[in-house]
Amino acid sequence: MNFEELMSCHRKNKTVFNELVERMKENAVIPFIGAGLSAWIYPTWTSLIKNLAQEYGIFEEANQLLNQGKYEEAASLLEEEIVRNDFLLELHRIFGLSKLKDVTLPEYIKLIPHIWKGNIITTNFDRVIETVFMQEQIQIDNIVPHSAREKDRILNAIQQGLKLIIKLHGDIEDYNHLVLTKEEYDETYGKEEKGVDLTLPMTEMLTDIIHSKMMLFLGCGLGNDRTLQVIKACTNLRHFALVELPEETANDDEPYLPKLRNENGSFIPKFNERRKHLANHRISCIWYPHQKHEALEVLIKELARVICDLVPSTNKVDKNPETKNTQTNVNGGDNNVGSITANNIQGSTININIGNEAKKEPKK
Numbered sequence: 001m002n003f004e005e006l007m008s009c010h011r012k013n014k015t016v017f018n019e020l021v022e023r024m025k026e027n028a029v030i031p032f033i034g035a036g037l038s039a040w041i042y043p044t045w046t047s048l049i050k051n052l053a054q055e056y057g058i059f060e061e062a063n064q065l066l067n068q069g070k071y072e073e074a075a076s077l078l079e080e081e082i083v084r085n086d087f088l089l090e091l092h093r094i095f096g097l098s099k100l101k102d103v104t105l106p107e108y109i110k111l112i113p114h115i116w117k118g119n120i121i122t123t124n125f126d127r128v129i130e131t132v133f134m135q136e137q138i139q140i141d142n143i144v145p146h147s148a149r150e151k152d153r154i155l156n157a158i159q160q161g162l163k164l165i166i167k168l169h170g171d172i173e174d175y176n177h178l179v180l181t182k183e184e185y186d187e188t189y190g191k192e193e194k195g196v197d198l199t200l201p202m203t204e205m206l207t208d209i210i211h212s213k214m215m216l217f218l219g220c221g222l223g224n225d226r227t228l229q230v231i232k233a234c235t236n237l238r239h240f241a242l243v244e245l246p247e248e249t250a251n252d253d254e255p256y257l258p259k260l261r262n263e264n265g266s267f268i269p270k271f272n273e274r275r276k277h278l279a280n281h282r283i284s285c286i287w288y289p290h291q292k293h294e295a296l297e298v299l300i301k302e303l304a305r306v307i308c309d310l311v312p313s314t315n316k317v318d319k320n321p322e323t324k325n326t327q328t329n330v331n332g333g334d335n336n337v338g339s340i341t342a343n344n345i346q347g348s349t350i351n352i353n354i355g356n357e358a359k360k361e362p363k364k
Contacts, residue, residue, distance in 0.1 A: 001256075001288075001292055001294050001295060001298050002298065003298055003299075003301075003302045005256045006256075006286070006288055006295050006298050006299065008256045008257070009245070009256055009257075009258055009287050009288055009289055010258075010260075010285075010286075010287040012285075013286050013287060016240065016284045016285065016286050017286055017302075019240075019284070020216065020240045020284075020286075020303075021303070021306055021307065023214055023240075024115075024216075024303070024307055025307065027118070027161065028213060028214050029213065029214045029215070029216050029240065030116075030118070030119050030120070030121055030158075030209065030213045030214070030215055030216070031112070031116050031120050031121070031215075031216050031218055032121045032122070032215045032216065032217045032218070032220060033120060033121070033122040033123075033124060033129065033218050033219055033220075034122070034123055034124065034217065034218065034219040034220030034221065035123075035124060035219060035220075035221075036218065036219025036220065036221075036293065036296060037109065037124070037128065037129075037218060037219040037296070038124055038126050038128045038219075039219070039293070040106055041099060041100070041103065041128070042094070042095055042099070042126055042128075043094065045071060046066055046071070048094065049062055049066060049071070049074050049075065049078060050062065050063060050066070052078055052082070052090060053074075053077075053078060056078070056081050056082055057081075058077060058078070058081050061077060062074045062077055062078065065077065069223065069224070072181060072182035072185050073182050075180045075181045075182070076181040076182045076183060079180070079181050088175050088178070091172065091178075091180075092172060095125065095126045095172045096172055096173075097127055097172075097173070100126075100127060100128065100131050103131075105128075105131065105132055105135060106297070108296075108297040108300045108301055108304075109128070109132050109300075110132055110135065110136055111300055111301065111303075111304040111308075111310060112129070112132060112300065113132060113133045113136045113138045113140075114136070114304065114308050114310060115300070115303055115304050115307055115308060117161070117163065118157075118158075118161040118162065118163060118164075119157060119158055119161075119162070119163070119164050119165075119166060120164070120165050120166065121166045121168065121206075121209070121215070122165065122166070122167055122168065123167075123168050123169045123220075123227065124167070124169075125167065125169055125170045125171050125172045125178060126172055127171075127172065127173075129142075129165055130142060130165065133163075133165075138163070139163070140163040140164065140165060141157075141162075141163065141164050141165070142164070142165035142166075142167055142171065143164060143165070143166060143167065144167050144170050144171055144174060144177045145166060145168065145201060145202045145205045145206075146177045146188075146201055146202065147201050148201055150201070150205070151201055151204060151205040151208075154166055154205055154209075155205065155208055155209075158208075158209055158212060158213065159212075166209075168202060168206070168227065169188075185226055188200065188202050188203075188226075189202070189203055189226040189229070189230070190203070192226075195229070196226065196229040196230050196233055198230070198233060203230050206227070206230050207230060207233070207234055210230070210231060210234040210237065211234060211237070213237070214237050214238065214239050214240065215231070215239040215240070215241075216239070216240045216241070216242075217239065217240070217241035217242065217243075217283070218241075218242055218296060218299075218300070219242075219296060220241065222241060222243060222277075222278065222281075222283070224277070228281050231281050231282075231283075232280065232281050237282070238282045238283070238284055239281075239282060239283045239284070240283070240284050240285075240286070241278070241283050241284070241285055241286070242285075242286050242288065242295060242296060242299050243274070243278065243283075243285040243286065243287055243288070244287075244288055244289075244290060244291075244292075244293070244295075245258050245260075245271065245274075245287050245288065245289055245290050246268070246270035246271050246274055246290060247270075247290045247291075248268050248269075248270045248271065249268055249270070249271050249289075249290060250289065250290045250291075251289075255289050255292065256289060258287070258289050258290075286299065
């Protein structure tokens with residue numbers, strides 16, 4: 001996939017990209033990084049739950065919850081079955097720093113510290129972002145917002161453009177503040193049945209950021225999760241996202257001309273549902289074809305080229321050498337979507353010695 005092919009997937013992709021670049025040059029955009037950025041080395045949350053559930057003999061129950069979109073409940077089920085301390089040990093074994101020791105990071109991930117010189121928000125609790133900053137010899141702090149003290153420090157960093165990784169759901173080396181289970185999500189965001197509680201430390205902090213900066217969602221599923229509920233509750237700025245199209249839109253013959261409409265001109269239902277969901281959260285989308293996750297690399301490289309002049313204009317990520325270049329999207333492009341488109345670190349400077357950190361035992 002190259003940048004032109006990515007842009008051809010939807011008739012508004014280029015417009016949204018140009019607006020994103022303009023806002024980034026104004027320092028008005030903060031990246032919001034999800035699990036997709038770490039998928040090259042770590043399992044997805046769904047596959048992790050399935051694997052652990054299989055190992056502990058509760059696969060059917062866990063899989064049923066996952067099929068219903070109840071990821072928090074599935075994590076609660078696992079924690080109850082495995083027992084809290086052993087559950088955390090399993091997570092540390094899988095996501096701990098030892099996995100990053102002597103690893104060569106993908107080149108496009110190394111561009112992130114040069115594109116965004118200020119704040120980064122993430123729901124990931126791994127240390128991929130910290131590691132890339134370290135390897136690029138750029139000092140950065142990270143912080144887990146769980147009290148008013150952290151909130152004040154974060155807002156000060158936002159206002160001054162200081163380098164800070166804001167880890168909404170905790171850090172794998174700080175077991176005290178991981179957000180994994182339904183009970184922990186309720187404590188962090190408020191009881192689900194009552195809706196998001198914007199007076200809690202983390203949600204209040206996130207609300208203040210949303211009122212002052214636009215978000216660019218990268219590697220995020222953007223389903224009906226708690227973080228999006230906070231964004232929906234804030235009626236201020238529009239945001240941006242790189243979004244995968246539903247499987248129903250896939251076009252095997254012309255993969256960069258996704259089928260967004262039925263023969264009668266109506267939208268494919270799954271796409272229309274996704275479009276409306278994101279529109280309701282004021283998210284402008286750069287759409288990419290189903291399963292073509294190399295789009296993340298393509299987008300980051302192009303942003304590095306136009307923002308920092310770091311990447312040659314021949315931005316090509318070829319996962320399928322036989323794929324032919326396509327022309328401007330006609331079949332899928334007509335779409336009225338203008339409005340969518342560990343140890344307790346608590347802010348200490350990151351200076352990671354991966355070999356030593358990996359040996360630390362988790363807190364009981």
